[in-house]
Amino acid sequence: MKIRITSLLSMFAVVLLSICAGFFVLRTRAQSSQGESHTILYLHGRIYTNDPEHPWADAMAIRENKIRCVGKIDFVLLECGGNDPAAETIQLRGKFLMPGFNDAHVHLGSAGAGMLSVQLNGVATIEELQKRVADAVSHHKEGEWITGGGWDHTLWPDKKFPNKDQLDAVAPKNPVFLTHVSGHVAVANTLALQHGEIKDDTPNPPGGVIERDADGHPTGMLEEDSAMSLVSARIPDLKADQRRRGIQLALADAAKNGVTSAQDFSDWADYLTYVQLKEEGKLTLRITEWLPFISSMDDLLNMRAQGGTSDPWLRTGALKGFIDGALGSRTAAMLAPYSDDPSTSGILTNDPDKLRSMAIERDKAGFQIAFHAIGDRANHVALDVFEAVLKTNGPRDRRDRVEHAQVLSLDDLPRFSQLKVIASMQPSHETSDMRWAGQRIGPDRAKGAYAWNSLLKSGARLAFGTDYPVEPITPMRGLYACVTREFPEGGPVGGWQGQEKISMDDCIHAYTSGAAYAQFEEGKKGELKPGEYADFIILSDDITKIPPKDLAKVTVLRTVVGGRIVYPTDGGSLP
Numbered sequence: 001m002k003i004r005i006t007s008l009l010s011m012f013a014v015v016l017l018s019i020c021a022g023f024f025v026l027r028t029r030a031q032s033s034q035g036e037s038h039t040i041l042y043l044h045g046r047i048y049t050n051d052p053e054h055p056w057a058d059a060m061a062i063r064e065n066k067i068r069c070v071g072k073i074d075f076v077l078l079e080c081g082g083n084d085p086a087a088e089t090i091q092l093r094g095k096f097l098m099p100g101f102n103d104a105h106v107h108l109g110s111a112g113a114g115m116l117s118v119q120l121n122g123v124a125t126i127e128e129l130q131k132r133v134a135d136a137v138s139h140h141k142e143g144e145w146i147t148g149g150g151w152d153h154t155l156w157p158d159k160k161f162p163n164k165d166q167l168d169a170v171a172p173k174n175p176v177f178l179t180h181v182s183g184h185v186a187v188a189n190t191l192a193l194q195h196g197e198i199k200d201d202t203p204n205p206p207g208g209v210i211e212r213d214a215d216g217h218p219t220g221m222l223e224e225d226s227a228m229s230l231v232s233a234r235i236p237d238l239k240a241d242q243r244r245r246g247i248q249l250a251l252a253d254a255a256k257n258g259v260t261s262a263q264d265f266s267d268w269a270d271y272l273t274y275v276q277l278k279e280e281g282k283l284t285l286r287i288t289e290w291l292p293f294i295s296s297m298d299d300l301l302n303m304r305a306q307g308g309t310s311d312p313w314l315r316t317g318a319l320k321g322f323i324d325g326a327l328g329s330r331t332a333a334m335l336a337p338y339s340d341d342p343s344t345s346g347i348l349t350n351d352p353d354k355l356r357s358m359a360i361e362r363d364k365a366g367f368q369i370a371f372h373a374i375g376d377r378a379n380h381v382a383l384d385v386f387e388a389v390l391k392t393n394g395p396r397d398r399r400d401r402v403e404h405a406q407v408l409s410l411d412d413l414p415r416f417s418q419l420k421v422i423a424s425m426q427p428s429h430e431t432s433d434m435r436w437a438g439q440r441i442g443p444d445r446a447k448g449a450y451a452w453n454s455l456l457k458s459g460a461r462l463a464f465g466t467d468y469p470v471e472p473i474t475p476m477r478g479l480y481a482c483v484t485r486e487f488p489e490g491g492p493v494g495g496w497q498g499q500e501k502i503s504m505d506d507c508i509h510a511y512t513s514g515a516a517y518a519q520f521e522e523g524k525k526g527e528l529k530p531g532e533y534a535d536f537i538i539l540s541d542d543i544t545k546i547p548p549k550d551l552a553k554v555t556v557l558r559t560v561v562g563g564r565i566v567y568p569t570d571g572g573s574l575p
Helices: 008-034 073-081 108-115 126-137 164-168 190-195 225-232 240-256 268-279 297-307 352-364 376-393 413-418 427-433 437-446 452-457 475-484 504-511 513-517 548-553
Strands: 040-048 056-063 066-071 088-091 096-099 101-106 146-151 176-180 185-188 209-212 218-223 259-264 286-292 314-322 369-373 401-404 422-425 462-464 536-539 556-561 564-567
Touching: 040 073, 056 073, 066 073, 101 462, 101 504, 101 513, 108 146, 108 240, 108 259, 108 268, 126 146, 126 164, 126 176, 164 185, 164 190, 164 218, 176 190, 176 225, 185 225, 190 218, 190 225, 209 225, 218 225, 240 259, 240 268, 240 556, 240 564, 259 513, 259 556, 268 286, 268 314, 286 297, 297 314, 297 352, 314 352, 352 369, 352 376, 369 376, 376 401, 376 413, 413 452, 427 475, 452 462, 452 504, 462 475, 462 504, 462 513, 475 504, 475 548, 504 513
Parallel strands: 040 088, 040 096, 101 259, 146 176, 259 286, 286 314, 314 369, 369 401, 401 422, 422 462
Antiparallel strands: 040 056, 056 066, 096 536, 176 185, 185 218, 209 218, 536 556, 556 564
């Protein structure tokens, strides 16, 4: 819209107001991104630094985003407190303080969208799923899409996938699309299948499966992204305000659970929302955004140029590619048939030769590569690709990654260290999966399942996360799994494949400095050392001392990112 200025005076007023407004915005952004400019002293605490050389301290000083001093109180006061008359003092009164968690694998966009849709995590029966869908229908107009996710058929008495008829019974006039907790399969009702133009004669797309009944009719179950996207691509995009609201809910969830950094794989529209929040000083989480491996080189280079690679709050990172599906849906690619279903060995979602040539090209352009691989065959393919990249392009500090690495051939375990490939894993998957994982893969393959200890002993590096929203973003569930390998209620005695348990120190390391290393940010975050970001949390309990069964009761009292309190939102005093 054009605005006509009728006098020099009015023009000058507009310009002056614009300059002032711009200065105010810049000043606000600078303040929000830099944190407090005065010294803040945290005294008389039990401070776990995660620094192997100096693991414990009782005082810490921060200023302008970063840690200035950490150690004994006398040292901190002498070096960092005595010369600042404006220094603020916070008495910890023995409370436990540690580095903020760095979740090495999340999907914030999906988590946000999920919070605005039908929540199906933990539903114990198909009837409960139907009830929640019916409730959603009552709040939607006829013809509007009903979406949701988080259902897990392994919790149900018959352990069978849902089907379109069960959805049609409660939503005959609304298209319905519900994603499995793994994110690798979904169920659609008849109207949704019609939107996707899925008929009896529709062929399976490459790397995906349209499940059919004995008569050849689609059941509504769609396996892997290529099949799921036939329907999901027809779902209207979230409106900008909806997307933003969902993302802010996800960010609040992260802050409440002590997560100060995340390595995210979401849509580019989600990333642009993060940019808006950062510019407004409302980003409460450091985010490294992965880019889609399968995008064209031109698009990848443009996204990297647009998003940058060095901003401390928001930057682009690795390329995320997929090799297989998920263990729970039997779409993880295995070297041999599933023990509980010999008719299938899972799905390779991409051709290995194509992956190899694409990886070599992208590596030459300087990209870090992260492959989703769950089954032992998929992990073998990933390691073969990384080995080919090394042989073709020569050595450099790549830090390529396997995301999940859930079931490994014992012969492939040492290859992670040999190829310097990072195992980016989610310990809470182990406690969620072990109800049925042994049946899926059998006792021999189970020896290479969720093999944290074996990987560490071989010299491999671990980076831990949650795969949020597949699992809740709280790291406490992962720490419990990491040190016990038991169900939340306890057992089996000694843990499932208990030889793969690791110490609490190693678990914390993988969730903090190990995750930082996986994104080339060691020395910047993950430890409480002078010069590192002032990203830390204060907890209700000392997690290095309490029994593992009590980890679920631990609460976050304060989350600080860049020196700024992001939880609780009122920045209230410590209890």
